[in-house]
Amino acid sequence: MNWKEQRELxxxxxxxLEDERKDLAKIGWKSMGKIERDQLYKKINFDWDNMHKFIRDRIPSKEGYVALEIENYCVEKARKLK
Structure with a gap:
């Protein structure tokens, strides 16, 4: 197997793996209620506010950070449901 085939593989x-993760995130998001979603947003915003400035400077945007944290939480929640 040459390097091109290995790269494609x-x-x-x-x-x-990315598709599986997105599916798990959708399952986790649908399983949460409105109150839990609001609490999650509050927790992530609180974490952002308490994060050291030098760490925040390395993260491209707050929206990207929030989206990633929500996705991670939803994936963990979906794995617990299974």
Whole structure:
């Protein structure tokens, strides 16, 4: 197997893992209620406000950070449901 085939294989594996993660995030998001979602937003904003400035400077945007944290929480919640 040459390097091009190996690269394509790795890319397809990464895409499959990313799709699985997105599906888990959707399941986790749908399982949460409105109150839990609001609490999650408050917790993430609180974490952002209490984060050291030098760490915040390394993160491109607050919106990206919030989206990533919500996705991580939803994936963990979906894995617990299974």
């Amino acid at each position: 790795r890319q397809s594996q990464m895409k499959a």
